[in-house]
Amino acid sequence: MGGKVCAIIGFGPGLGTAYAEVFRDAGYSLGLLSRSGADLGGEEETNPSVRAFKCDAGNPDSLKDALASVQSELGPIDVVIYNADLAQFGSIEDVSEVHFEQSWRVGALGLFATAKLLGPQMSERGSGVIIISGATAALRGNVWTTAFAPSKSAQRTLANSLAKQLGPKGIHVAYLVIDGVIDTEDTRTNFAPNEPDEFFIKPAQIAETALMLARQDKSAWTFELDIRPFGEKW
Amino acid sequence: MGGKVCAIIGFGPGLGTAYAEVFRDAGYSLGLLSRSGADLGGEEETNPSVRAFKCDAGNPDSLKDALASVQSELGPIDVVIYNADLAQFGSIEDVSEVHFEQSWRVGALGLFATAKLLGPQMSERGSGVIIISGATAALRGNVWTTAFAPSKSAQRTLANSLAKQLGPKGIHVAYLVIDGVIDTEDTRTNFAPNEPDEFFIKPAQIAETALMLARQDKSAWTFELDIRPFGEKW
Amino acid sequence: MGGKVCAIIGFGPGLGTAYAEVFRDAGYSLGLLSRSGADLGGEEETNPSVRAFKCDAGNPDSLKDALASVQSELGPIDVVIYNADLAQFGSIEDVSEVHFEQSWRVGALGLFATAKLLGPQMSERGSGVIIISGATAALRGNVWTTAFAPSKSAQRTLANSLAKQLGPKGIHVAYLVIDGVIDTEDTRTNFAPNEPDEFFIKPAQIAETALMLARQDKSAWTFELDIRPFGEKW
């Protein structure tokens, strides 16, 4: 392929697609990992630098297999974007043990498996970027985040631990604290059907910030930043 | 029994024993849960208000069985102290997937199972206390906390979520950020054999602060506090 | 006097009075500092261990003079409670430069002057307690805290710096993050006239927690804790 390779774990409509488009337009080959195996609007058929793979981010073996496939088809992964997330909400009475575990698997264990596989490879090459789609729930719990907050906070401190371990080896780990509702067909229809445009975060803008992070010089890396729409109450 | 009941999950030498002694001396009956089923220096034989139970805090069924036994033998649990913790340290290369999961099971899933069982019961009675032995790793990751930080931060934001859900129902959830090395035979021998007395946190003093939290008036509850020895660099 | 001495900077109705009563009942002599020079319901006339002094906490010379008077009349100060606060709220358009400065003077400069005077004395004796009435605004800014948040956050990080400097010398510095409305005649009448009892933090309960902090063993000191009523949304 020649170009750099970006793997997106948790590809899908909305933010996953925005990451894909922004990194493709920046010249990256794309490995798209999702439960459905969806690709970027069928682009896989015409564009050899876009490849889609089925995997379950909450299952380390499945995830590592898919990442290995990305590498065998496109080459070493330069940038991995960890975008998998169950985003299930509920009180302690609503959330079952299975949900609690599954949230953690997709949010934290999958990132661990990713780093376990790619960390040593990136360390050997002396470069690499790991970007995580995070949330404010990573910083504090709330009434409805019985499962979500523990999953996201585990993800964030794991990312923090990875940043400190892998940074000196040339690997940039960055955590996006996305604070607001992303503009997708789903959120527009189900979650916030009556909100104006300015209520939403445009996914392409999150992806642009991620691209900026991927391009930061190693003398001045950002580990963590927040992103929210200008009118958000916070 | 008549008196109030305190269950200590993750009983053992050091902090577990200190909690037991301080709450016993304050008049609580004790349910001591540990993997070994140890009791307080054999006190179980002579003191009917001390009961020890074998359980694995990382296994929700085992944990819920043991808590049910505490309740059937001693009565409803007024205070539960979640002190279970694997405290395994290592880099991403050292930590296996199994360790990563086990850390989370004992640190976070066990607290979830505890709250799932006791939360509704305490809510019904309109009172109860849930105290968690936490750590600074709950707030940030570090080079050696690949497994520990995600486990503790999941525990902390779960506690935070529980505090917000259960507080209005009269249940006080509190998180102790223990920042320093606790004075135990193990830490004195293996972890910090050459440190002076003042390097260590005395476990009885942590337990005294926990007792104070258990006694706070509901108009002025503390969710989170840090604890460290006076000479600690932080 | 014989007993220990507690100086309360920013004495007044509500929390100041609660601190005074709780520490008096615990056996402390009291030095009460306020702009009005008020004492504890006239107790000064009959109780030689209660002394009131006029001072402006935002004026270092005035404050240091009053603290020196406390010491000459009651003896060395063992515990100082920094409770001075303007608590002025407004947007950038509402807050004048004078207000902005005055908030900082009373919130942060006064604490600096207190520590500048008492820190070396307490260090020499190898013991002492400095407790600060803080607020959530110390951690983040909000729409109406243009003056208040900068004042409280300066106060908090100063306290944090003092804790790290003075802790190893035997001085316990602690910061109370009071999150909620304190039950006083003023807040009941003006700020929240229609709220139920349980909306408010009882000042005596904050003072009890402060007393507990003053009694913590130096092997297990708390720097920071939050306090809020059980029904508070946070």
Added chain:
Amino acid sequence: MGGKVCAIIGFGPGLGTAYAEVFRDAGYSLGLLSRSGADLGGEEETNPSVRAFKCDAGNPDSLKDALASVQSELGPIDVVIYNADLAQFGSIEDVSEVHFEQSWRVGALGLFATAKLLGPQMSERGSGVIIISGATAALRGNVWTTAFAPSKSAQRTLANSLAKQLGPKGIHVAYLVIDGVIDTEDTRTNFAPNEPDEFFIKPAQIAETALMLARQDKSAWTFELDIRPFGEKW
């Protein structure tokens, strides 16, 4: 002029110069404010879109006069970068009351005066960017930051308050938590003479991130981000 206008408060060698060069190269006219009145290597003489002004950032009148001069000579200010800072370090015994106050004046009062002047004007135009050069000391105090931490934390929570007030009016306020030593002639010579290149943050890279922030779409603004060199221990 035609182009956009960027005012840099606290212009000087190192980071101030880097901001100037990066924003100049991005097409901005520059208003450079400093105590010495220095300009960008004499560029003022040949480049009509670079103007230098003498002012004391800790003196609101002086600062507001200089900002007014920028506007009368270059036009309305689109981006203001608050880079003024005394960066004085010392323990409570080292720091005088005058230093403590001066640190706050330059760190926090100057930002207040800037927002007081420019906030309403930017609000009226519905756009504007306020970027602040911050530090980790904004988040916590340390032994040597008796004056620095209170100044930076006041600055940060003020910025946070401004972000929440002014964001909905179209003004982007952003805070850079710069965690590390910036590569300047001064730090190379005096502060860290024996450190390798990779120890330092390149000022141009901080400025590039600031430019990225100034360009973020309002649907996805960042308030806060950290910046440190890849090898930094944190």
